[in-house]
Amino acid sequence: MAEAPFAPRFFPQAVLARRVPWPSAALGASLNPARDRLLAAEAGGAAYIRLAYALFYLPPDEGMDVLRLAVRAGREVLAADFKWPERNLELPACLLVRALLRSWPGLWPTRRGGVALTEYWAQGGLEGLARRAGLRVAARRPLLGGAAVLLRLHQ
């Protein structure tokens, strides 16, 4: 089950998702399940739900909705997505990723994805979304040289 609705065209979401160091117990868990599947899922029916680079191109309200549904369906949500830098060493990777994303055709500022991406950054990236969705960060692990992060999220 690897649907990733609305991902920008040609964006290497699957490649990036494969590079995430998922905990071994979560390797078989749903990856980027579609919203209707999350809606239909039994509450707490899954041990894990995995989200990989599936939020940064969504309008923040939709992103929060996905996170809330995921945390309802899974007892733990593992979310990997782009983030703001926290260390000096992360700055080059973050700046590079931001430049790449800005130049991605589906994420140009005039496109829906670009508007959503601007809002995503303005609201603090993945941790901002998680905060607004009322979720607790249990652990974080930097990815892609610090340009992204893997969060373990709970209600």
Next chain:
Amino acid sequence: MGAGLPCAPPRRTSRAMKPDISQHEAWFAAYAARERAREQGDPAPMDLKIRHTMAVLDNARRMTESERFAPALARACLLAALYHDVARFEQYLRYHTFRDRESCNHGLLGVKILKREARLAGENAHTRRIVLAAVGLHNRFALPGRLPREMELAAHVVRDADKLDILRVMDEHLAGPGPYSPTVVLNLPDDPALAGQAVLRAALEGRVASYADLRSVNDFRVLLNTWIFDMHFAASRRQFVEDGHARRLLEGLPANAAYGPARAALLARLEGAAARG
């Protein structure tokens, strides 16, 4: 206005137009209390940061009033001062240290927290940019060369205000009765025989000394006093002298061959600044 700022800042405010940031102050107090409650060990370091933040805000307020900044710029400066160390709580909770090298850049983390918490959502875009830049840059050794003027002014206000309160913290700590905490003096040895030549040279040449050149606690006393060369406003230079912390730190130095010349030069500088008023 200080060195490096060729143009006068926007002036026009009056005492009747003091920026009201009370809602931000209330949020900060609640946030700090919440984060403090999450600490399962010793929360005392967080208390120090709360007190430091309020002191930096007071210093910044004094500067913006004395320099008579326009209300919008004064507001941005005060918000930046209030939020400059907002990341210290999360930094301490996550890493149990305030040392950026061993944890994260607390300026960058502060920007992230302000965005995550939507703290500046009610401010206009110009104010938001100034505050975020000043918070993000306040802990850099030097500011980037070409910053927009108001951003540069706000960053200087925060950096001057921050340094003035660090002087207080260090003076109170080093003058205290008990043995001082190694953490506060960056784990430097208190050995009068260890003198960092680069630090002493910077003091004699009228430059800010670098942390990387510190070899002892006495070097640290000298370094703190070289900050007078990096105060950007008349108000901050005046406070640097009038608070008395800088003088007390210098008076704790040995008047020997190693430290004597730097001690005398810095004391003369303080006296000169005091005489100029």
